[in-house]
Amino acid sequence: MAYRTALREGRVRRDAIPRCLYDLHLVVDDEDAPGFCVPVPPEGARFAVVGPIEDQMAEQRRKLRAVQARLASFESVYSQEQDAAQPLTVRLTGKAAINAALEVAVGGCRKELLTAQPGGGRSESALHDALGRDLRALGRGVRQRTIYQHTVYTHRPTMAYIEQVTAAGAEVRTLAEILERVIVCDREVAFIPLSEDASAGALQIRDPAVVRFVVRFFDQVWERSVPVRAEDPAQRSPVVTTDLRQSILRAVVAGETDSAIARRLGMSRRSVAEHIRKVSDHLGSGSRAQLGYLLATSGLLDRDE
Incomplete structure (x- = not known):
């Protein structure tokens, strides 16, 4: 090994030194003996090699912080313009359009998911679509509160869904009568039916005043509802x-x-x-x-x- 030889003999011929030792500054030309090189301690070489790299990295970090600060100054402008351009209400018709909107809203939910589901037991296809969305939201730490009608106790698919989401942390209550189907994500976007006919579609709402009203309606219904017993949800109280x-x-x-x-x-x-x-x-x-x-x-x- 050339570096070991240089250390033992004090110097070594230049043509016997591999290029990597020069690049790492582990050897330098011997001023007293042309054609020979003398070894340099690794700690000394470290300053010569690593120092410039650290300076470049520090400069890049400074540039990164400067770019991030400049971009951040435009974020509020972008958000304001996006909010202004986004319609406060959107009519959704067709199962595909409604499910797509729900996937986006529930997928982006980070704090709270509120749902009121009238009509007794739900169809197995609807439960299947909802289960994946809800479990993913619960896995992100979203607090989910759901209200069903008392009659779901006799519907096994819905009760199976309730058992799975409550095991994942959801809170479920029941009430004899629920006036409307409601879904609210992070108190920012709400979904309500277009009419009494569920197949007519849904209305997606982002108007803060209307969403606040829907949340208050939900909270009032929630207070009057009966918790589903986690230890035996199939047994009606x-x-x-x-x-x-x-x-x-x-x-x-x-x-x-x-x-x-x-x-x-x-x-x-x-x-x-x-x-x-x-x-x-x-x-x-x-x-x-x-x-x-x-x-x-x-x-x-x-x-x-």
Whole structure:
């Protein structure tokens, strides 16, 4: 090894020195003996080789900080212009368009995801689409709160979805009746139905005032809802059973048909009819009109249990 020879002998012929020793400044020409080189300690060579590189890196870091600072000064201008150019409301029609918008919104969600899902149990395709989005959001630390109707307790696919998202950290509650389907991401963008017909499409909202209103609506419904029990989500609590029964009876007093009640509470018409039949038998009612009168005067609607 040429460097070892130079150290042992004090110098070595120049033509026996590999180029790398020159590049690393480990040898220099011997001024007293032309044609020979003398070795340099690695620590001394370090200053000669590494010093200029460190100076270049420091200069590049200074340039990087300067560029970042200049770009940062334009970020607020860009954001303002983007917000101004972005429509406050967008009509979404078709499953593909709605799912694409939801993927973007939920995919960009970083803090909070709020959803209210009326209509009882959801279709397996909708649950499949939602599960991936929701688990990814929960994995990022997003707080998810979801409200369903009490009738999901009898829908196994929806309950299976609830078990998976609650295990990942989501909070799920149920209520007898939910007025509208709602999805809100980070209190910045909300999705609501275009009409009572779910197939008509959805409205994407970015207007801060409207989104704030939707969030307040959600929070009020959330406070009145019953938590799904994580230890046994398939077992309905007495509160859920009573709440559902009372909602059906109040609808009967209000003169609603079985079909209307079923749509509103997210359950089958047959289940509604069975609930009403049991109460009719209990009160000895012979007609729907008589049942409404007996309910209004019996005190059943005033009971908590």
